[in-house]
Amino acid sequence: MWFANGVAAATIARMMEPVQQQIEQIFHEASGQAFASLARFLRDLDLAEDALQEAFATAAVQWPREGIPANPIAWLITTGRYKAVDAIRRREKFKQIRSDVALRMHEIARTNATRAATEIEDDRLRLIFACCHPAIDVKIQVPLTLREVCGLSTDEIARAFLTTPATMAQRIVRGKAKIRDAGIPFVIPELGELPTRLASVLSVIYLIFNEGYSASSGESVTRADLSQEAIRLCRLVLQLTEDAEVMGLLALMLLHDSRRETRQTPEGDVVLLEDQDRSRWDRRLIAEGQQLIERSLASRRFGSYTVQAAISAVHAEAAAAEDTDWGQIVALYDVLLRLQPTPVVELNRAVAVAMRDGAEPGLKLIAAILERGDLANYPLAHAARGELLRRAGRTEDAIAALETALGLTEQIAEQRLLRKKLAELQAN
Amino acid sequence: MKYMLLIYGAEDSWTEDEREGCMRESMAICKELAAEGKWIASSPLHPVDTATSVRVREGRRQITDGPFAETTEQLGGYYIIDVEDLDEAIAIAGRLPPAHKGTVEIRPIYPLPEPSGSCYDHE
CATH class of the missing domain: 1.25.40.10 (Tetratricopeptide repeat domain)
Structure with a gap:
């Protein structure tokens, strides 16, 4: 009875939710995708950020009055694109913008506004490939991906990497400028290039994970979040491309993460695998990791991440260290x-x-x-x-x-x- | 986008036969790029011992014999291409014969606002 009441209450609450709250929820859910699409059109991350902010501002005024559009993400992308075109025209007038962006303006304005939902979704993958492009220094790829794909603030990234916000901001600015000025494309690489390009995306994700996983106790709170961010990012990549090594890396991180609580004493001392309290390992994460390994192995296209995950799974399967x-x-x-x-x-x-x-x-x-x-x-x-x-x-x-x-x-x-x-x- | 590909390498690392082969292969690539409307200009350069450097300091022009910087790998030639994006420029750079011995540096060309000054316009 309590359960049924709870559901009814939730439904009613949702129906009565003020439109303002619904709009905030949409902004929160749509911003990643809308940003990725705008970045792809504009090939300029700063311009895309500004355009999205302006689109949000317009929506905040227009939606409560005229109602929320049927496809809010597409609306935000279209509006953002018009805002960007306006911004380019404005800046062009004052000669503050490089003219190859202006040259593309035509193309930006002309592009068909109605795109398939799957294509919009793929834009997030295109953004990941751009941020992890081998022409960008690895030291920059990592924070750039966290900032632009995961939406972490520069301060959060700086804290997680134990460095100053100024240093981190500098790296991110350099990365954005490289993408814009060197003409790094927002594309899913062609089949021939895909394995090496995907490998560099996966290594960025694994670097993010390890940075969080090897945290010392003092900083463990913010740094553990990095591991969660890496897992989320890997899940997103897997949603977009069913590659065996993406499954392998996700499995490897989940299996490591299943032991997070037991690998250190409260004082910050390392607890070796053989001495860990296996009853406290997270069985749900282990089961998901095992399933991913099986799927990857069955594809017969697995690589080293999958094998490392399989080794980790053998440990997870042993009820006691002696049973390994x-x-x-x-x-x-x-x-x-x-x-x-x-x-x-x-x-x-x-x-x-x-x-x-x-x-x-x-x-x-x-x-x-x-x-x-x-x-x-x-x-x-x-x-x-x-x-x-x-x-x-x-x-x-x-x-x-x-x-x-x-x-x-x-x-x-x-x-x-x-x-x-x-x-x-x-x-x- | 327009890119300049700068060819760096040690000048003494080529035999006469290799140099001729490189020239033939490079010409073929240029022809192919031109047919696709992607070639703007390209040329090998005479060795660095033909280089002359000019500096004007406090209104006085100084001329020195030799390159801007003494390095083991020298600028030996360049291409200017007009392609879609960096990935296409990388693909072309990777096909150039000197990439196998030296280094090809890719630099995006800074476009001037319209109407572009004729002295920088290679078209």
Whole structure:
């Protein structure tokens, strides 16, 4: 009864909602799409922003009087386009605008106002491809995407990346100018280019996620939001293109995110995977990740994100650390190593081999990597070696390796973990 | 949009045969671009030891023998093209033979307000 009443109350409330509130709701929901469409027409993000603001202002006056149009997004885009044409004419008069924007004015004014809804939706993907264009510095791609696609404010982005708003604003301004002046197009790349261009979009999303995921405790509130933003962005890309690696990356982030609550103590100390309280892992996120991995694998067009997600899923499936299927993890690392033959992947595989076959075979593999001269300055290589030496009972060698790792790492949480291990070894 | 493609490379990195091959291939690309209405101008440049630099300081003109900056890779030629957007310019730059040895820098050309001054108008 309470439920039925609740629904009725909600419906009535909605019907009685003042038009002003409905309009605000539409602005909130439509701004991302309308902005992306205007950006595509104008190829100028500042001009698009101004045009959308003017369209909102006109709507705020006109809609309460004449009613909300049947397709508010299309209305906002059309109105925004007229506003932009006016702005270009105004600025052209005072010679403040570059004439190639003026040259396009004709085309902007002429374009058919009625576009299919799917095409408007694709404009968001076009905007993402423009912000993640390889001609833009990666350091700029990341904040530009957060600002223009996710709609975060410059202050929010600066806080999340632990830098000043002035620095962030400068990067965003440079990115917008590059898009406008260098003629970076708002297009979905052609089939031949698509895999590499999509890869650069995915790497921007993963950078955003990791920036939020590797947060230290003090800043964890704002930084955790970055991870959520990355997940939202990836969901949007997946909606627009059903690519196996988009599924793989989304799965990988969801699986990582499922352990967010358990990977740090309240004091900010790292809790290793094997010591985490698995009952507190978010089962809903894990299930969604697993489904995505299955869909990606079934497509047979998967790549390294999917394989990394699959490795993460094997951990998620083990009820306790001892139940982990290390044989499967080694097999997945074999696949990953073929897709991504890097020393870091090789190191992770060596650790998995040690978990399956014992410390000595793992140590041999790590020794081979270090003898080649790879990863000599990579703290995790020495930390892993130290841990395996400890298990093999070679205490003195273990202490030396962990001390090397401690000297190389700059992360405070990592340093604390290494010091704790060293203290335990030295006490024995 | 109009772009200038600046060809940079080490001048001594080409054999005579390679230079001729590069010239032939470049001419073919120019012809193709011209047929599509995308070519405005292009030319190789004589080596940097033919360069002369001019500066006017405090009303006095100074002339020096040599390029603006001594670098290992020198400006060796240019193209001016009129294409849709940066992606098309990148695709063309990637087809130019010197891209395989040196670097092709793409610079958008700043358009002057209408009516454009004739000295900058390449058409």
